[in-house]
Amino acid sequence: MARKQSDYLAALLAEEEGDAPSPTPIREALADRSRGTTLLGRESALARVASGEVRQVTQLLLDPARVKIWSGNARNYDLLTEAHCRELIDSIIAEGGQKVPAVVRRIEGDPDHDYEVIAGTRRHWSISWLRANSYPDMMFVAQVAQLDDEAAFRLADLENRARADVSDLERARNYLAALTTHYGNHQTRMAERLKLSKGWLSKMLKVAAIPDEVIAAFASPYEVQLKPGYALAQAMQDKGEAHAITGVAKVIAREQAVLRDQGKPPIPASEVLHRLLTARKMMLGEDNEPQPYRYHNRYGRAVLSIQAINRQGVTVRLHSHPNADEEEIVTALRHMLAHLEETGQGLKR
CATH class of the missing domain: 1.10.10 (Arc Repressor Mutant, subunit A)
Structure with a gap:
């Protein structure tokens, strides 16, 4: 653990009330980190840091069904899957149970839950999964801490910084x-x-601040990383750009849904980002006039474009390319019709 982060951990205590425990035990706990770089060592140190912010710490074996996830945690519990947690699940099975305790706090007034998870969301999901899949007696190991919301947020954030899957x-x-x-x-x-x-x-x-309808263009929220995401957020500060990006995002989201239904690979994040960032350029030509609607395949190649729209109907051009197929063209036509309806240019006039 870096010195800067170690100092931050120690400061978690120093900033609290005057009757809070001395930070000395925390520095001793952090010193253990230098004697081992395993995940277990890091997690154990983190648990001891959590204990420094409380007046009493108790470790319990809990039924995960009676424990909910604190809403202030960054990790989206609904996105966790067996694949995301497979390594942790295998480790728990091999070790005969959860060895690294989570950090929870007691809650009142909830008939369905007794505790909420501050740090250890993946451990909670994995134990819950194991109990439902051949290991009904597996228990959720947790340390009970007394933390206010801001301290809980900082503790959860500290753990999440070391997690590549957040x-x-x-x-x-x-x-x-x-x-x-x-x-x-x-x-x-x-x-x-x-x-x-x-x-x-x-x-x-x-x-x-990037809206959900734009995020939906990506195969998974995990693909939205800081550097490209910031470029997208900056582009959306212009109202014209934002309108174009949102429109293209809806089209891409429909394309992604079709690919999922067909069991095909999704449109890569790099291609999604390129199409979103060039959305306005694609819609407006050099003279700032609207460009024809185009449907692109997952490789960015044009499959279909609208040449004209008038009272007599819609003139469509189908683009030829080596990998064109009938299914792709039919999909393009369906998306074109959806686009016309969304923009008030549908055939039912």
Whole structure:
């Protein structure tokens, strides 16, 4: 763990109330990190850091059904799958149970749940999956901590920084929600508390503002990374660009849905991004006049374009290319008709 991050962990305690425990035990716990770089060592250190912010820590074996995920965590629980958690599942089976405890806090007034997960979402999902798949006695191991929401957010964020499978979009939207909830919309204050660059945080918050209908153009939210996402967010600050990008995104989303239904590979993220960033250019020519509608295949090659629309009907051009097939052309025609309806130019006039 980097020195800067280690100092940040120790500061989690120093910033709390005067009666909070001394940060010395935390520095001792972090020193253990230098004696081992395994995931277990990192997670154990993280758990000990969590214990420094509480007045009492208890480790329990819990039924995961009685534990829910804290809404302030960045990870989207609904996106987790067996494939995403396969390595962790296999590790739990091999070790005869969960060895690294999650961090939870007790909740009141919820008849269906007794605790909520602050750090350890994948562990919760994996244990739940194992209980439903041949391991009904598997228990969720967790340390119970007393944390306010802002401290819980910082702890969850710290763990997520080390997780490659937490997408930039998930973290960005988590930051955007926390900005209002915990930091009164003060970006500088938030950056200071999280020990982040103000410029980097600003970029993340802009990416978080990309609307869902644009994100839907990508095969998965995991594909929306910070650098290309920021370029897209900047483009959408122009109203004309935003309108064009949103329109093209809807078309691409329909294409992605067809490919999924057919069991075919999705349109690559790089191609999606290119089509979105050039959306206005494709729709407007050099004279700033609307360009004909075009349907592109997953490789970016034009399959169909509208040549003219008038009272007599629609004139369509089908483009030839070596890999053209009848199914692709039919799909293009369907998307063209949907486009005409969306823009008020449908055939039913």
